[in-house]
Amino acid sequence: MSGHIQSMSSATIKAPDGSTLSKRVFPPLYSSTGNTAKDRLAFFHTLERLKEAMHNFRHEMLHNSAAAQRIEALWKEYEEGETDEARFVKDLDRFEMASQALEYERDHSTQLQQFFDSSIPFLRHDEIKDWGRDLLTEREEMRAELMECSAQPVRETENNS
Numbered sequence: 507m508s509g510h511i512q513s514m515s516s517a518t519i520k521a522p523d524g525s526t527l528s529k530r531v532f533p534p535l536y537s538s539t540g541n542t543a544k545d546r547l548a549f550f551h552t553l554e555r556l557k558e559a560m561h562n563f564r565h566e567m568l569h570n571s572a573a574a575q576r577i578e579a580l581w582k583e584y585e586e587g588e589t590d591e592a593r594f595v596k597d598l599d600r601f602e603m604a605s606q607a608l609e610y611e612r613d614h615s616t617q618l619q620q621f622f623d624s625s626i627p628f629l630r631h632d633e634i635k636d637w638g639r640d641l642l643t644e645r646e647e648m649r650a651e652l653m654e655c656s657a658q659p660v661r662e663t664e665n666n667s
Contacts, residue, residue: 556585597634600625604638608645615652 560581568574584592607621622645626638 553585556581594631594634597629597631600628601634601637601641604641608641608648611645612648 560578564570564574564578568577583589584595587593587596604622604625607618610616611618622642626642629635629638
């Protein structure tokens with residue numbers, strides 16, 4: 507999860523012009539509350555856990571302070587996706603999930619197609635769509651390279667003793 511938070515925080519630097527600092531900083535925090543790859547497969551269950559976590563965060567941890575109310579308002583804005591910033595961050599979240607899946611595929615020689623199917627086709631922001639296309643191209647190149655390597659016969663070295 508820390509990798510997700512770091513990636514999302516870094517990516518929000520590219521937020522659309524006119525967004526406020528809080529809208530650049532807080533979205534990675536609330537998009538990461540319980541948002542692991544496994545959780546995403548059970549979306550509705552996760553959403554309920556997110557709502558509960560946000561309630562506990564606001565009332566138990568931050569005692570319904572003004573800051574807690576602002577964070578909750580930003581989380582709701584993100585979840586509802588009605589502002590440009592919220593849609594941008596939602597797309598960053600989708601892109602970052604696919605990016606993590608590619609890293610996992612690379613590191614573990616596995617395929618995680620469901621993560622690409624549930625993220626890249628739903629990107630709406632033009633720049634992030636470009637990133638998604640680039641990510642899919644990188645994935646195709648990686649897979650082609652792996653297939654090429656596995657198709658080449660292993661050469662035995664001659665031992666001239």
